[in-house]
Amino acid sequence: MIVKGIENLLAEVVAAQVNIQKKISEITSNRLKEQQQQLGDLFVEASKDLVLAIDINSRQGWCMTGQMVPVEYMNLAFTPSSTSERDRMFDEYFAEEFLEYELDEILEHCHENWNEVLSQSVDQIKIGKYHSIIPTLIIYLEYCVSSLLDSTEINSRLMRDFNRSLDDIARNKSVYELKTIDKARISVLYALSDVYYISNDFNNKRLPDLNRHWILHGRDNPQLWSMRDVKKLISVLSCLTFILSKA
Secondary structure, three states, X not given: OHHHHHHHHHHHHHXXXXXXXXHHHHHHHHHHHHHHHHHHHHHHHHXXXXXXXXXXXXXXXXXXXXXXXXXXXXXXXXXXXXXXHHHHHHHHHOOHHHHHHHHHHHHHHOOHHHHHHHHHHHHHXXXXXXXXXXXXXXXXXXXXXXXXXXXXXXHHHHHHHHHHHOHHHHHHOOHHHOOHHHHHHHHHHHHHXXXXXXXXXXXXXXXXXXXXXXXXXXXXXXXXXXXXXXHHHHHHHHHHHHHHHHO
């Protein structure tokens, strides 16, 4: 009888342990689901924040390059209280060491036809002699865009082709489904349409940033070009380089 009682007690203990383990598994499973949901929500919010940062920064001429840390890029969008402060912070971010890294990336992945002229341009930038190479960078910018789109168009028609190339992305994907390459393309489009390719009649007042049309048609004043302008251009070219390297 004593043995039977011990067996029954052991059976109850085992059953209790199984029941406890089952409840622990259920609790753990529920917690994991909650954590996964929280992580998913954070991911969506981070994606939304990054897309918003791309909208803010790129429309001011600062693209998200393949070398930039997304969190830092977002900070550069949301921390400044004005466009001038944002320009200053980006200017500091593109300090000599980081700028050289971006330039080396562009050189490493450029088409062989452009290697010599870009090498000379990079050498000039590194010693602060940048005025004469800005038109070259603008021409190379258009080469990169036309290559990306496989387009023979120019000016507004080239921008039309770029917009059309992003139609599927805008129509079929929500913000958190956008791949890095999609976000990079959006970044370039905003910079081109709001800065470099923006329409501004030659009789109008000069805009604050470089303008492709004014430069290539000889209407701009080179004395107004700055190293900050070069850094903005490099951010766009670096972003395009990243996109083309993944194509």
